[in-house]
Amino acid sequence: MLTGKQKKSVGTVPTQFFHFAHPRQPFMLASGQKLGAVTVAYETYGTLDEDGSNAILVLHALTGDAHAAGYNEGNVQPGWWDAMIGPGKAFDSEKHFIVCSNVLGGCRGTTGPSSINPATGRRYDLDFPLISISDMVEVQRHLIDHLGIRRLRAVAGGSMGGMQGLEWLARYPDRLKSAIVIATAAKHSPQQIAFNEVGRQAIMFDPLWQEGRYDGKPPAKGLAVARMIGHITYMSEASMAEKFGRRIHDAGRRHKFSRGFEVEEYLHHKGSRFVERFDANSYLYITHAMDSYDLSRGKELHQVFAGLEAQMLLVGFRSDWLYPAAQMRELARACKRAGADATFCEIDSTYGHDAFLLEVDELSHLIRHFLQKVAREPYEMRSEAP
Amino acid sequence: MTPEILRPDYQVILQWIGPGASVLDLGCGDGELLELLVRKRGARAQGIEISEQAIFQCVAKGLSVFHEDIDHGLTGYGERSFDFVILNQSLQQVKQLDTVLQEALRVGRQVIVGFPNFAHLRARSQIFFLGKTPVTPALPYQWHDTPNLHFLSLVDFVSYCRARRISIDRTAWIGRTRRVILLPNLFAVTGLFLVSMPL
Numbered sequence: 334m335l336t337g338k339q340k341k342s343v344g345t346v347p348t349q350f351f352h353f354a355h356p357r358q359p360f361m362l363a364s365g366q367k368l369g370a371v372t373v374a375y376e377t378y379g380t381l382d383e384d385g386s387n388a389i390l391v392l393h394a395l396t397g398d399a400h401a402a403g404y405n406e407g408n409v410q411p412g413w414w415d416a417m418i419g420p421g422k423a424f425d426s427e428k429h430f431i432v433c434s435n436v437l438g439g440c441r442g443t444t445g446p447s448s449i450n451p452a453t454g455r456r457y458d459l460d461f462p463l464i465s466i467s468d469m470v471e472v473q474r475h476l477i478d479h480l481g482i483r484r485l486r487a488v489a490g491g492s493m494g495g496m497q498g499l500e501w502l503a504r505y506p507d508r509l510k511s512a513i514v515i516a517t518a519a520k521h522s523p524q525q526i527a528f529n530e531v532g533r534q535a536i537m538f539d540p541l542w543q544e545g546r547y548d549g550k551p552p553a554k555g556l557a558v559a560r561m562i563g564h565i566t567y568m569s570e571a572s573m574a575e576k577f578g579r580r581i582h583d584a585g586r587r588h589k590f591s592r593g594f595e596v597e598e599y600l601h602h603k604g605s606r607f608v609e610r611f612d613a614n615s616y617l618y619i620t621h622a623m624d625s626y627d628l629s630r631g632k633e634l635h636q637v638f639a640g641l642e643a644q645m646l647l648v649g650f651r652s653d654w655l656y657p658a659a660q661m662r663e664l665a666r667a668c669k670r671a672g673a674d675a676t677f678c679e680i681d682s683t684y685g686h687d688a689f690l691l692e693v694d695e696l697s698h699l700i701r702h703f704l705q706k707v708a709r710e711p712y713e714m715r716s717e718a719p
Numbered sequence: 720m721t722p723e724i725l726r727p728d729y730q731v732i733l734q735w736i737g738p739g740a741s742v743l744d745l746g747c748g749d750g751e752l753l754e755l756l757v758r759k760r761g762a763r764a765q766g767i768e769i770s771e772q773a774i775f776q777c778v779a780k781g782l783s784v785f786h787e788d789i790d791h792g793l794t795g796y797g798e799r800s801f802d803f804v805i806l807n808q809s810l811q812q813v814k815q816l817d818t819v820l821q822e823a824l825r826v827g828r829q830v831i832v833g834f835p836n837f838a839h840l841r842a843r844s845q846i847f848f849l850g851k852t853p854v855t856p857a858l859p860y861q862w863h864d865t866p867n868l869h870f871l872s873l874v875d876f877v878s879y880c881r882a883r884r885i886s887i888d889r890t891a892w893i894g895r896t897r898r899v900i901l902l903p904n905l906f907a908v909t910g911l912f913l914v915s916m917p918l
Binding site: 669695 | 771777779787
């Protein structure tokens with residue numbers, strides 16, 4: 334195993350753009366609605382093998398983007414999964430060709446509600462059609478075709494990225510050798526929907542939201558509150574107690590009723606940072622897609638996995654209360670019933686849902702070895718040469 | 720190359736499992752046996768294990784494994800999902816032994832059960848001469864700090880199977896250094912049973 338010092342960054346990487354669909358040949362959404370043009374922002378790390386067999390599609394969560402590893406020119410912020418992607422890391426860019434794209438409905442380069450509607454020349458805002466997790470996967474499939482990848486070695490993601498991974502398994506089982514699905518659910522529970530609805534209400538109650546037509550003056554307060562709620566659910570009681578305790582922050586009190594606790598300051602900081610990079614309408618569209626998602630599609634879950642050849646690595650975290658490990662266990666049980674080849678591990682982490690970004694050592698161990706197994710060519714019986 | 724020296728119970732299990740069989744190992748630990756079955760028998764292997772560290776070791780060996788306790792590990796599997804279900808040195812540690820064994824017989828065509836013989840000569844003499852709960856290489860735990868919940872002899876298991884109409888298809892008795900033939904309930908440290916539920 335490489336030590337920390339030997340693990341290198343993928344270095345400076347450009348975000349690239351792929352365009353498809355046309356008003357006369359639109360992209361059809363699962364709902365039947367159409368998009369006349371789609372742009373996909375994506376990044377790649379490593380080199381695609383000549384036979385195109387070493388590609389891994391990394392799938393981001395609710396507020397992630399195409400920038401998964403390394404650095405963009407003139408930006409000091411590493412990619413959101415930089416600890417996991419790079420030379421010698423879990424997703425080893427010297428062995429695999431790793432692709433990450435921003436999801437449909439996003440605001441980080443891929444077409445979404447803040448994009449310009451070619452029909453009107455103005456932002457879509459709420460004219461943007463409602464999208465689904467399977468639409469996101471369909472857009473990724475177009476990108477994979479464009480990159481000349483026939484069969485992915487793996488799809489991998491946590492949280493909403495895990496949902497996309499599951500959707501890939503259901504939709505294109507013969508186009509992937511494996512799926513790494515972390516801290517997610519086959520469908521949202523009422524609790525998960527409830528947290529998202531409170532986030533959406535915070536945005537929509539902000540007077541600046543203006544029915545989504547806030548060009549230039551976004552509902553920053555509402556979006557920040559949505560993000561604050563999100564961050565509470567991403568941590569655990571134990572990780573909050575350890576990180577903040579009841580310590581008072583130097584910055585002091587923000588309002589009369591605040592004691593200036595560090596946890597308050599942290600949430601405000603996360604909220605205000607978030608509004609600099611995220612579009613409020615995208616938040617509404619994407620959370621709606623997550624809440625609507627149901628992998629089982631009215632069937633029994635194990636029927637979705639029946640006959641599946643792709644191998645699965647399922648990982649949950651004990652302290653995750655947003656996506657409780659029980660939801661991952663339910664997926665594992667469906668794999669058993671379907672006879673699918675799967676590994677399920679529940680990591681004893683205190684980080685809560687954030688663990689999928691923070692439990693680097695444990696996840697790296699599991700993912701590295703799992704990918705080694707997947708990459709190994711299937712054993713072939715060869716007749717003795719004469 | 721020197722021949723691999725295998726644990727005697729693994730040798731027996733390798734003999735019993737044919738090439739290409741599907742195998743579920745309940746309480747597979749670090750996956751040593753499963754890896755052996757994949758390597759030497761081309762088995763389609765699945766493990767169930769409760770220890771997180773052991774899971775990591777299984778994954779490093781390229782095994783597929785579920786992180787669960789044995790008592791809940793079998794629910795979800797369809798009938799006769801595996802050619803063999805293995806309960807080697809784990810039966811004595813499950814809470815609901817009856818349920819687990821019935822479930823194993825439902826999920827597997829055949830079940831391999833291996834456990835330390837509580838009626839082994841050495842254990843008997845410790846009880847008889849010292850008046851103490853035995854501590855032996857096969858039963859290495861003190862009475863107050865043991866994962867073992869059930870203490871059974873080979874004869875106990877045979878009568879258990881008879882009472883529940885479980886068919887005993889093969890047996891192997893393992894002593895301290897070699898296989899035991901005579902008086903197994905006295906001389907065998909470990910008993911291995913290949914059992915099935917007649918249709």
